[in-house]
Amino acid sequence: MRPASEACGSTWARSYDYTARELVRPRSVEDVRDLVRREPRLRALGSRHSFTDLADTPGVLVSLDGLEESPSLVGDVVRVPGGMRYGELAAWLQDHGRALPNLASLPHISVAGAVATGTHGSGVGNGSLATSVTALEIVDGRGDLVRLSAGEPDFPGAVVGVGALGIVTHLELLTSPTYQVTQTVHEGLAYADLREHLTEILGAAYSVSIFTRWANEPETTGARSSGELARPLAPSEGVTARSADGSVARVWAKSRSTTPEIPGTVLATRPHHVIPGLDPAPCTEQLGVPGPWHERLPHFRLDFQPSVGAELQSEYLVPLDRAQEAVDAVRSLADRVRPLLEVSEIRAVAADELWLSPAYGADTVALHFTWKADPAGVRELLPDLEERLPAGTRPHWGKLFATEDPGAEFPRWDDFRDLVHRFDPDRRFWNAWLDRVLG
Structure with a gap:
């Protein structure tokens, strides 16, 4: 039986409206196979958490959330x-x-x-x-x-x-x-300490995130709902510690053993949202309370809206040995970045051997940007930001980036394109995003 179709809608953050003819939810693998054989153009749709036309198609979107099967x-x-x-x-x-x-x-x-x-x-x-x-x-x-x-030749591609x-x-x-994890937030990280101790900080716990708005003033931290428009908070509502040059960052450390010490910071004594000023309720438990891995490693709880909601995102993965250079590059554009930014996050990702992975062949530092819902402003900034980032920088595929030649930084790029031709000789899964990116 042909799966029922429905309207296609938009990405979760309303950053892109899908243009596909219809959306279907097959109930079995055989349904999926029948769809592929029948439809000349189609594309898999995940949870709509990409920010571009990556998952779109002029044909049929296929959502697998209707497969009736448990792990x-x-x-x-x-x-x-x-x-x-x-x-x-x-x-x-x-x-x-x-x-x-x-x-x-x-x-x-x-x-x-x-x-x-x-x-x-x-x-x-x-x-x-x-x-x-x-x-x-x-x-x-x-x-x-x-x-x-x-172990099979095509697997890493x-x-x-x-x-x-x-x-x-x-x-x-x-x-x-x-396993169990505890989560602590460390406040007041100065830019000088971030730069000098970046690798040390990123390795201080099992999982570490550094949040900053590249600010030259104290970040406000009072609670407002994620649906409320951003507003300045009064001094009585609380601010973080301020560094010598005015730059402020927080470190979120997720530990499997003891609470780490982060240079130049103090432990937060109340919960925080990753975006300063928002209600912390959507975020996972902090203050060093132990809990199961899946309730601490994510920043957000499954039953809440994550982040801001109406937003854009970009992310760039930089070789670990060029991380300080990348941080300096963003800092040099801080006056243009800040007005567009909700928050920036810095993380480490270990190397792998997966051909199109942004961490292919090198330990990396990821520079993430949660932008305000200002597509024109963000698209104007990205080329200049990418130009200043060091050689070896690679984009996150599900987010916004400007480069027209990402393949230059992926040694197995041509091998992947050959793999695509073998798996999809009639280009059933091809779309405008692949046309721009793969060429």
Whole structure:
């Protein structure tokens, strides 16, 4: 039976309206195969957490959240339907005494979509979410179901596949025994300390995020709801500590052992939102209270709207040995960045061997930008920002970037394009985003 269709809608942050003819939700892998054989143009749609036309198509959008299947464990490996969200998978794993090594800031994202775009969490020893994948099943451009496992030649090219090879119906992820994490927030980090001790700070705990607005004034921290417009807070509502040059940052440390010491900071004594001034209720528990891994590694709780909601995002991954240079580059544009910015986040991501991963072949530092919903302003800024970032910088595929030649920084770029041709010879999964990016 043909799956029911519906309107396509927009991305979660309302940053892009899909132009596809229709959206369908197949109930089985056979439904997916039938769709691919029947439709000349189609594209997998994850949880709508990309910010561009990455997942769009002139044909049919295919959402896998209707697949009627639960995860299953065989030894240390969990088999997951691609449309499942990480927050739901994590809770299921916790109930079965298992865990993943890392989670992204948002547990709301789908497993297949997050893996396909190289989405990551944080930690100098932690790879992106894609590095947990041991096998995946893809319906290719011929409608065939193809299984790829670690060790096979095409596997490292297919994992971070940006939806170009087909529709990923299932993934298998390596798990570990469950573990506890505590989360603490460290306030008042000066820019000088951030720059001088950046690598040390990023390695101070199991997972570390540095939040800043590249400000030259104290950041306000009073509570307002995420739906309320930003406003200056009165002095009585509280400000963070101020550094010698006025720059302010916070460090969010997620630890599996003792609370780390962060140079030049003090421990927060009340919960915070990652964006100064917003109500902290949507964020995971802080103040050093131990809890299961899946309730501490993300910044946000699954049952709340994450971040601001109406926003844009960009992110660039820079080789770790050029991190100070990258921080200086952003700092040099701070007067243009700040008016457009909700908050910026700095994290570490360990190297991997996945061809289109932004962390391919090198330990990296990720510079993330949550922008206000000002598309024109952000698009005007990005070329200048990217020009100042050091050589070796790579974009996050699911977010906004300006470069017209991202392949120059990916050694296996041409190999990936050959892989796309083999998996999708009739370009059923091709779209405008791939045309711009892959050429």
